[in-house]
Amino acid sequence: MINPKLPGIYYGGDYNPDQWPEEIWLEDIRLFKLAGINIVTLPVFSWAKLQTAEDVYHFEWLDKIMDLMAQNGITVCLATSTAAQPAWISRKYPEILPVDAEGRQRTHGSRVNFCPNNSKYREFSVKLARKMAERYKNHPALLVWHIGNEYGSYCYCDTCAREFRNWLQNRYSNIDELNRCWNMSFWGHTVYDWEEIVPPSYLNEMGRDYFCGYPREYTCFQGISLDYNRFMSDSSLACYRGEYDVIKAITPEVPITTNLMGAFKPLDYFKWAKYLDVVSWDNYPSIKDSMGNIAMRHDLMRGLKAGDPFMLMEQTPSQQNWQPYNSLKRPGVMRLWSYQAMAHGADAIMFFQLRRSFGACEKYHGAVIEHAGHENTRVFRECAQLGAELKALHDKILDSRLRSRVAIIFDWDNWWAVEFSSGPSRDLRYVEQVEQYYNALYQLNIATDLVPPDADFSKYEIIIAPVLYMMKPGVAKDLEQFVSNGGVFITTFFSGLVDENDLVGLGGYPGELRRLTGIWAEEIDALYPDMKNTIVVDVPSGKMRGKYQCGLLCDLIHLEGAKALARYGKDFYAGWPALTENRFGKGKAYYLASAPESRFIRDFLKYLCDSKGIRAPLKAPPGVEVTQRFKGNYEFTFLLNHNESDLRIPLNRKRYLELITGREQTGSMKLKARDVAILERKLLE
Ligand SMILES: [Zn+2]
Numbered sequence: 001m002i003n004p005k006l007p008g009i010y011y012g013g014d015y016n017p018d019q020w021p022e023e024i025w026l027e028d029i030r031l032f033k034l035a036g037i038n039i040v041t042l043p044v045f046s047w048a049k050l051q052t053a054e055d056v057y058h059f060e061w062l063d064k065i066m067d068l069m070a071q072n073g074i075t076v077c078l079a080t081s082t083a084a085q086p087a088w089i090s091r092k093y094p095e096i097l098p099v100d101a102e103g104r105q106r107t108h109g110s111r112v113n114f115c116p117n118n119s120k121y122r123e124f125s126v127k128l129a130r131k132m133a134e135r136y137k138n139h140p141a142l143l144v145w146h147i148g149n150e151y152g153s154y155c156y157c158d159t160c161a162r163e164f165r166n167w168l169q170n171r172y173s174n175i176d177e178l179n180r181c182w183n184m185s186f187w188g189h190t191v192y193d194w195e196e197i198v199p200p201s202y203l204n205e206m207g208r209d210y211f212c213g214y215p216r217e218y219t220c221f222q223g224i225s226l227d228y229n230r231f232m233s234d235s236s237l238a239c240y241r242g243e244y245d246v247i248k249a250i251t252p253e254v255p256i257t258t259n260l261m262g263a264f265k266p267l268d269y270f271k272w273a274k275y276l277d278v279v280s281w282d283n284y285p286s287i288k289d290s291m292g293n294i295a296m297r298h299d300l301m302r303g304l305k306a307g308d309p310f311m312l313m314e315q316t317p318s319q320q321n322w323q324p325y326n327s328l329k330r331p332g333v334m335r336l337w338s339y340q341a342m343a344h345g346a347d348a349i350m351f352f353q354l355r356r357s358f359g360a361c362e363k364y365h366g367a368v369i370e371h372a373g374h375e376n377t378r379v380f381r382e383c384a385q386l387g388a389e390l391k392a393l394h395d396k397i398l399d400s401r402l403r404s405r406v407a408i409i410f411d412w413d414n415w416w417a418v419e420f421s422s423g424p425s426r427d428l429r430y431v432e433q434v435e436q437y438y439n440a441l442y443q444l445n446i447a448t449d450l451v452p453p454d455a456d457f458s459k460y461e462i463i464i465a466p467v468l469y470m471m472k473p474g475v476a477k478d479l480e481q482f483v484s485n486g487g488v489f490i491t492t493f494f495s496g497l498v499d500e501n502d503l504v505g506l507g508g509y510p511g512e513l514r515r516l517t518g519i520w521a522e523e524i525d526a527l528y529p530d531m532k533n534t535i536v537v538d539v540p541s542g543k544m545r546g547k548y549q550c551g552l553l554c555d556l557i558h559l560e561g562a563k564a565l566a567r568y569g570k571d572f573y574a575g576w577p578a579l580t581e582n583r584f585g586k587g588k589a590y591y592l593a594s595a596p597e598s599r600f601i602r603d604f605l606k607y608l609c610d611s612k613g614i615r616a617p618l619k620a621p622p623g624v625e626v627t628q629r630f631k632g633n634y635e636f637t638f639l640l641n642h643n644e645s646d647l648r649i650p651l652n653r654k655r656y657l658e659l660i661t662g663r664e665q666t667g668s669m670k671l672k673a674r675d676v677a678i679l680e681r682k683l684l685e
Contacts, residue, residue: 013351036387083149280311298344311348318366332674343638400631445616476512484585518562518582534569542607
């Protein structure tokens with residue numbers, strides 16, 4: 001449980017009382033209670049109000065609002081307010097302001113606009129966090145700590161350059177080792193002194209150019225750029241950890257988090273998760289995003305702490321303000337997507353924001369309390385309905401876990417390396433490739449975990465590693481172990497090529513995966529977007545038969561023990577293997593040599609899941625998402641109807657208690673358009 005002090009689903013969101021006169025606070029609290037809100041996050045951006053000069057702090061207003069919350073039975077997710085330093089700090093210590101990748105120092109403004117290695121930022125932020133922890137450690141409203149907000153800036157200042165050199169000296173034993181790992185013999189880059197190293201930026205290794213009219217970004221030295229990303233992720237993490245450590249020492253029982261952002265490229269969240277007591281994240285899809293892509297991000301966030309329940313820290317009750325087109329969530333969608341988060345492991349459903357601000361860029365961002373200022377709005381009514389439903393669920397679902405037999409490997413270092421790569425194709429996007437495989441499983445309603453490459457693979461029966469370009473030490477061995485014990489492993493083109501420094505493993509692709517996959521990829525062909533090849537299935541397996549389209553990249557592979565299940569249909573490599581299967585110990589390893597149309601991936605994964613007896617919990621019509629969470633002897637099946645029409649769902653001849661309506665369901669049940677059901681069933685002991 002996130003914090004046993006509140007043994008129910010957390011429901012609430014970001015509240016900015018400092019943007020409003022005190023007269024409104026009581027009215028807000030009345031509305032919060034009416035909406036079933038039991039937690040507010042505050043004060044996320046109030047550093048300027050909390051600290052007006054070097055040693056002058058003002059907590060009286062915060063005391064008052066904290067007391068009001070406690071008196072009204074509302075808990076607080078207490079933010080340390082350190083995401084936007086006051087103007088006086090930027091003015092007095094201008095070196096706190098970051099330098100961008102083009103060498104320009106920024107001026108004061110916006111947010112997360114500080115150098116993560118600046119000692120004054122670290123000193124002031126930790127001091128504020130300590131003061132808040134000491135002041136509120138015994139406050140009855142305190143439930144969760146929220147450090148900073150949406151970390152993620154990169155800086156290229158002289159301080160960062162110096163700290164980068166220190167970071168490198170910790171990573172590499174000596175300068176020769178660094179020269180080797182970055183392959184500095186290339187273009188005469190060899191360095192003889194750590195001081196000769198500068199951060200990779202648009203002033204040196206990085207660049208933007210135009211190719212056929214498209215702007216593209218690149219780096220000339222992947223090893224340097226990779227290490228700079230790692231260093232920058234670690235630098236922001238060090239800011240977070242500075243605050244984490246002081247708060248933890250003062251309130252060891254109170255969970256600490258910071259709000260993450262799903263598949264957010266700049267920060268390696270698997271590394272961050274070790275210092276989060278609970279994962280929380282901000283989910284802002286557009287109404288055009290696929291439900292599978294949203295589900296994948298929930299599963300990625302759940303995967304950060306090996307399946308522990310997470311907090312949906314922010315979502316909008318109605319619309320965003322920062323997307324190109326900020327459509328309203330249609331009636332029922334906010335509720336449906338909130339339950340989707342729960343269906344994937346969330347124990348907290350929270351909004352940004354509770355009251356809509358009236359100035360600056362978030363004034364058109366949706367809120368529980370709209371500009372009208374009262375409860376007679378569509379959005380408020382929907383929020384209040386959900387609040388009442390969550391309250392009625394009590395602690396039923398709290399702390400339950402999903403059980404997945406399939407996992408997809410996801411790795412930030414790999415993501416950076418794939419997209420830093422100069423060639424073979426500018427169109428190769430790591431997350432898009434992962435989404436292809438995830439979405440195929442999502443459509444089959446098969447529970448899937450997203451795991452790092454050093455995860456415990458023994459929990460799974462199928463492991464998929466799309467575009468596992470970078471092989472970290474030990475991973476190939478772990479995968480061999482997994483397959484020889486009977487596991488099914490699937491990998492694709494552009495896998496196994498480099499080590500963690502982006503150096504190619506010599507002797508033939510896919511390098512360390514060659515033994516496991518039983519193939520040798522001799523060449524990699526890159527196709528223009530209008531060029532396609534076909535995959536012709538040799539050995540019909542399940543629904544996988546006939547011809548499928550493929551493109552992007554085509555590996556030209558030789559069999560070294562594997563057998564071909566499908567071959568290319570065109571070009572000079574027509575007849576060469578496109579999908580191979582290799583028996584390895586008690587299991588099998590598959591290599592998919594090109595990027596096929598999604599129908600192929602769905603048919604292929606369906607065939608493999610069938611072969612392992614892995615299937616959906618219930619047979620549901622298309623557009624109905626089905627997941628399960630488990631606790632003790634109880635199973636909770638979530639049915640989410642993403643369709644705009646009512647449907648009937650067969651229930652496997654079992655007897656269920658539907659938790660939202662309290663009705664017993666058996667045989668089949670009707671699920672209205674955009675409606676949700678949570679079916680409870682006691683398992684046999
Ligand atoms: Zn800096």
